[in-house]
Amino acid sequence: MRKIMTSVIAGIGLALACGTSVRAQEKELTIFWAEWDPANYLQELVNDYTAETGVKVTVQTTPWPDFQTKAFTEFNAHGDAYDLVVGDSQWLGAGSTQGHYVDLTDFFNKHKLNDVMAPATIKYYAEYPGGSGKYWAIPLEGDAIGWSYRKDWFEDPKEKEAFKAKYGYDLAVPTTYAQLRDIAEFFHRPDQKRYGVAIYTDNSYDAMAMGVESAIFSYGGDLGDYATYKVDGITNSKQAAAGLDMYKQLYKFTPPGWGKTFFVEDNQAITGGLAAMSMNFFAFFPPLVNKATNPYADVTGFFANPAGPDGKRFAALGGQGISVISYSKNKDEAMKFLEWFIKDETQKKWAELGGYTCSQAVLKSEAFQNATPYNKAFYDTMFMVKDFWATPEYAEVLDQLNQNIYPFVVGGKGTAQEALDKTAADWKATFTKYNRYK
Known part of the structure; x- marks a missing residue:
């Protein structure tokens, strides 16, 4: 009897464990970005998130010439094909005023990202209107x-x-x-x-x-x-x-x-x-x-x-911030992903993979500036950038x-x-x- 009960209990435990794993794997996030090497680096990075949480994250890409058209076609249709988008800095105006992006101001302030990210990346990748203290994206890929x-x-x-x-x-x-x-x-x-x-x-x-x-x-x-x-x-x-x-x-x-x-x-x-x-x-x-x-x-x-x-x-300024799309059915899960992305260890890994982190601490480190022949020039440049109109x-x-x-x-x-x-x-x-x- 004990042997039978032990087997039954073990079976129930295994079923529960498998059920939890299945439920975790059922959670998925899709990030939309342009087709280029940094998107490949991001996919490699988010595979770590999947390993840690069981949440599958896919970086879906499209060629640069089609990127804006495809993104805004989906936005204007209020579609939920994507949960997050790594959008151009100039999209902030349309993304925020037309209701496509989730307001990340509370998230920004809670995590004191003004002290974490390089000032120019906050000004141009995250804030709209300028000087308003309203934030719609988390700086992801610095560039210039x-x-x-x-x-x-x-x-x-x-x-x-x-x-x-x-x-x-x-x-x-x-x-x-x-x-x-x-x-x-x-x-x-x-x-x-x-x-x-x-x-x-x-x-x-x-x-x-x-x-x-x-x-x-x-x-x-x-x-x-x-x-x-x-x-x-x-x-x-x-x-x-x-x-x-x-x-x-x-x-x-x-x-x-x-x-x-x-x-x-x-x-x-x-x-x-x-x-x-x-x-x-x-x-x-x-x-x-x-x-x-x-x-x-x-x-x-x-x-x-x-x-x-x-x-x-x-x-x-080039580069992009990552925004949560307001029509996503997985907004809570997307916010959890952003909490993981802004961690110091994640930002270090992002830089190691080839992504251009916007973290001040990583940018200022000797390890980053000496990692490639062009990183020092990149660091110098990120403190002298200006951007195009971000109007809708x-x-x-x-x-x-x-x-x-x-x-x-x-x-x-x-x-x-x-x-x-x-x-x-x-x-x-x-x-x-x-x-x-x-």
């Missing part, structure tokens, strides 16, 4: 515009001698846009299939805008007053026009056929031995230090965006900027001032249409 370059070209004694003879100063990593332009001109030798620089020119989404605004910001310009929506005299200021004109000058020293380029092409400018310097977001630099993907890995260096003529130094009509104003600057930079039509005058007029009309002026 940076540069790679061919160290062997820069350090060649003959090149150094020739450069100094022509420009009157030593050839070195550029600290100003003027130096960047000189170096691009110096190495631009089409007859040798060697070119000066690779920059972003794709205007189908935000690539070209990010490259241009890095120059505009560093030249002392701005895109407008994000609080009042004032654009006249700001968007089209002389400083902004000078920054745009510098970007146009750099375009003259790009490889042939460089009229529709983004991160793939700019990395290929280095791996293919084409250019002396190449612009890209830091998140795309890992392949450049891998000998399997870059034959010049040992002679590839990195630097932060240079300063403008008055010493101002900024870089366009972001997609419209981005398209207007693209339509105005592309013919000037790539097509050589008109002037920088004319392109920005048209942009200011377009933006004023758009903001008037949406009743932004009160």
Whole structure:
């Protein structure tokens, strides 16, 4: 009898244990993001969460060109296909005001994330409106515009001698846009299939805008007053026009056929031995230090965006925060996931896997800054970043900027001032249409 009862009790225990396991496995979360390496790193990271909790987490991706359209199609339909989204910083306006994102202000304050995450990532990835103290995302993937370059070209004694003879100063990593332009001109030798620089020119989404605004910001310009929506005299200021004109000058020293380029092409400018310097977001630099993907890995260096003529130094912010989607049926579970994600040990693991953590403690650590040849430049950059408009009509104003600057930079039509005058007029009309002026 005891043997029978023992067996029965053991069977009940096993059934209960299996039932608990099954119930845990039934809990699932889906995170939506763009298709790129950091999304793969995130999937590897969240596998640890599944191992710890039994909750399956899937990082679902789509190509970059389709990312915004697919996300907002689902949002506008109030669909529950995704529980969380790693959305662009510029989505904060639409995500918050149109009811797509869950308000994370209480979560933010409870965990004192203002003291945990880098200030710029809070300002641009999490808070909307600016200065409101309302938070809609947790900074996840920090990113910004940076540069790679061919160290062997820069350090060649003959090149150094020739450069100094022509420009009157030593050839070195550029600290100003003027130096960047000189170096691009110096190495631009089409007859040798060697070119000066690779920059972003794709205007189908935000690539070209990010490259241009890095120059505009560093030249002392701005895109407008994000609080009042004032654009006249700001968007089209002389400083902004000078920054745009510098970007146009750099375009003259790009490889042939460089009229529709983004991160793939700019990395290929280095791996293919084409250019002396190449612009890209830091998140795309890992392949450049891998000998399997870059034959010049040992002679590839990195630097932060240079300063403008008055010493101002900024870089366009990339990166994303992670938000809970208000239409999800798993919001409570999503909040538990965020509590796990912000832990120090999780942030350290995220950085080790290749993710660009926004944790101040991890960013400042020697271990992080020495982990790759570009991490120190990334750290420096994250404290000098500025971002594009995050207004709900972001997609419209981005398209207007693209339509105005592309013919000037790539097509050589008109002037920088004319392109920005048209942009200011377009933006004023758009903001008037949406009743932004009160």
